[in-house]
Amino acid sequence: MYVAIEGPIGVGKTTLARLLAEALGAEPLLEVVEENPFLPLFYQDRKRYAFKAQVFFLLSRYRQLARLKERPLFGGVVADYLFDKDALFASLTLEGAEWDLYLELYRELSPRLPAPDLTLYLRAPVPVLLERIRKRGRPFEAGIDPAYLEALSEAYERHFARYPHPLLVLEADQLDYSQEGPDRERVVALVKAHLSLGV
Numbered sequence: 287m288y289v290a291i292e293g294p295i296g297v298g299k300t301t302l303a304r305l306l307a308e309a310l311g312a313e314p315l316l317e318v319v320e321e322n323p324f325l326p327l328f329y330q331d332r333k334r335y336a337f338k339a340q341v342f343f344l345l346s347r348y349r350q351l352a353r354l355k356e357r358p359l360f361g362g363v364v365a366d367y368l369f370d371k372d373a374l375f376a377s378l379t380l381e382g383a384e385w386d387l388y389l390e391l392y393r394e395l396s397p398r399l400p401a402p403d404l405t406l407y408l409r410a411p412v413p414v415l416l417e418r419i420r421k422r423g424r425p426f427e428a429g430i431d432p433a434y435l436e437a438l439s440e441a442y443e444r445h446f447a448r449y450p451h452p453l454l455v456l457e458a459d460q461l462d463y464s465q466e467g468p469d470r471e472r473v474v475a476l477v478k479a480h481l482s483l484g485v
């Protein structure tokens with residue numbers, strides 16, 4: 287069982303991945319954002335650091351997900367990202383020759399990775415994303431541009447409108463699974479139902 291969680295910045299992917307992994311007896315597969323040395327620089331000067339930040343993400347995501355094919359998944363895995371997110375961000379941050387080169391790399395790597403059995407797409411309006419980003423308090427995200435979040439959210443909408451694998455869309459602003467309460471049980475039950483139905 288391989289479950290992946292996607293959605294825009296701050297929507298609650300990691301929080302849900304931890305919760306679901308525990309509830310399903312699976313292993314959480316979490317991206318370590320702090321490992322990317324180019325990310326804080328990217329937020330200071332997007333044009334200059336976009337390519338470096340993106341190639342670092344591409345390679346580290348590829349390496350982490352390629353391991354899923356190499357070893358048996360006893361209890362399954364719940365990942366807090368999809369490989370697809372890499373090209374989705376790149377389509378907004380790169381252009382010209384850098385975009386062309388990036389796309390060659392992406393197209394070479396992407397077909398080698400397994401597709402999730404179930405993908406959860408978390409959606410929330412931009413003001414909710416901004417509030418969750420503020421609450422989490424990563425320093426380099428402090429001045430994040432709402433227009434960037436809007437463009438990302440639209441790119442996610444377009445991506446999942448024609449996504450060819452089993453998908454469950456959740457309105458993440460209506461579900462607070464970040465604390466104890468009925469929303470936690472609700473979301474776990476929904477995911478279990480989708481996994482056993484194989485939809």
Ligand SMILES: Nc1ncnc2c1ncn2[C@@H]1O[C@H](COP(=O)(O)OP(=O)(O)OP(=O)(O)O)[C@@H](O)[C@H]1O
Pocket residue numbers: 293294295296297298299300301302366418419421422458461462463464
């Ligand atoms: N359903 C929720 N309701 C309310 N707050 C939430 C919810 N999910 C997550 N949060 C809070 O929002 C913040 C961001 O959550 P989280 O780090 O899980 O987001 P993310 O989607 O993994 O972010 P990123 O895209 O940056 O990796 C955290 O402070 C978390 O506690």
Ligand SMILES: Nc1nc(=O)c2ncn([C@H]3C[C@H](O)[C@@H](CO)O3)c2[nH]1
Pocket residue numbers: 295319325328336339340343371372375376379427
């Ligand atoms: N440029 C760029 N490309 C990516 O593929 C990418 N994936 C995530 N991020 C940023 C968003 C959050 O600040 C933080 C955590 O998601 O990292 C990215 N930034």
